[in-house]
Each structure stands twice: as C-alpha cells, then as structure tokens.
Amino acid sequence: MKRVLTMVAVAAAMMSSGAALAYDGTNCKEPGNCWEAKPGYPAKIAGSKYDPKHDPVEVGKQEASIKAMDARNAKRIANAKATGKFVYELD
Numbered sequence: 680m681k682r683v684l685t686m687v688a689v690a691a692a693m694m695s696s697g698a699a700l701a702y703d704g705t706n707c708k709e710p711g712n713c714w715e716a717k718p719g720y721p722a723k724i725a726g727s728k729y730d731p732k733h734d735p736v737e738v739g740k741q742e743a744s745i746k747a748m749d750a751r752n753a754k755r756i757a758n759a760k761a762t763g764k765f766v767y768e769l770d
Contacts, residue, residue, distance in 0.1 A: 707713040751769075759765040 680755065706715055754769050755765065758769055
C-alpha cells in the first residue's frame with residue numbers, strides 16, 4: 680500500500696512540474712493564441728516565380744489540361760455505353 684501511495688505521489692509531482700515548465704503565454708496575442716515565428720522569419724511570405732498558384736499562365740495551362748481530360752473521359756464513357764466495353768485508349 681505504501682508503495683502505491685508513493686508512486687501516486689511521484690506521478691502527481693511529475694504532472695504538476697510539467698505544468699510549471701509549460702509556456703506561460705507572456706507574448707500571446709489573445710488567450711490561447713500564443714504562436715510566434717522564429718527570429719528572422721518573414722512576417723509575410725510572397726509567392727516565388729516557380730509557384731504556379733500565382734502565375735496566370737500556369738493556371739491557364741492547368742485549366743486547359745483539365746478540360747482536355749474531361750473531354751477524353753466523356754469520349755471513353757460514351758464509347759463504353761455504346762459498345763458495352765470500356766476502352767482506355769481511344770484514338
């Protein structure tokens with residue numbers, strides 16, 4: 680019994696000491712919002728020249744390829760409905 684009580688006391692002490700070492704929130708923007716960037720990290724990240732999300736030409740290429748893919752899939756489905764057999768390569 681003494682051993683169990685000792686282990687419970689040790690566990691309680693370990694749990695309470697962990698809370699004492701936790702971040703105290705001195706630089707929180709609001710309660711619960713305590714994230715801070717590392718020193719030297721930019722406040723705002725700009726898109727690079729390789730980022731297709733910010734390049735209208737790359738976005739246009741993606742739209743064109745998706746439209747072509749949808750057209751190919753429509754042809755495949757129409758052929759499958761007509762013949763009863765799915766053929767992937769339709770030329």
